[in-house]
Amino acid sequence: MLIRCSVVWRNRVTPHNAIAGCEMRRMAEIVPPTVEILGKPDCHLCHEAKALLQALRASYSFSLREVDITKRADLLARYQEEIPVVFINGRKAFKYRVDPKQFIRALHRAQPRRWRLPWTRES
Numbered sequence: 001m002l003i004r005c006s007v008v009w010r011n012r013v014t015p016h017n018a019i020a021g022c023e024m025r026r027m028a029e030i031v032p033p034t035v036e037i038l039g040k041p042d043c044h045l046c047h048e049a050k051a052l053l054q055a056l057r058a059s060y061s062f063s064l065r066e067v068d069i070t071k072r073a074d075l076l077a078r079y080q081e082e083i084p085v086v087f088i089n090g091r092k093a094f095k096y097r098v099d100p101k102q103f104i105r106a107l108h109r110a111q112p113r114r115w116r117l118p119w120t121r122e123s
Contacts (some may be wrong), residue, residue: 006027016018033061033088034062034088035053035062035063035064035088036064036065036066036067036087036090037049037050037064037066037067037071037084038067038075038079038084038087039066039067039068039069040068043083043084045083046083047093048097050066052100052103053098060104069083082096083096084096084098084110088106
């Protein structure tokens with residue numbers, strides 16, 4: 001549901017799309033980037049990549065999600081030969097090995113903020 005409103009400021013009516021940015025920032029919340037790693041339990045490269053990402057989480061803000069491709073036939077067929085695969089905000093960033101410097105650059109290039117208003121919050 002879209003709520004339209006207007007603000008009266010200095011005897012002028014401001015339309016809903018021109019509400020000051022500070023009001024929108026006050027109502028929004030900052031969400032860190034999402035990093036997903038696709039791999040298998042018996043993969044040594046996957047274990048190395050997971051350990052590196054866990055270490056980087058101490059210094060950088062991102063949510064980490066691990067996906068086991070052996071539990072999903074579609075992912076297994078698609079990524080069986082190129083694991084581990086790392087996605088940042090849904091975009092493929094790395095396969096096989098993760099370079100820490102390139103990961104940090106990719107994390108900064110990724111959209112670190114997604115503005116969500118309280119009434120559009122996902123349940």
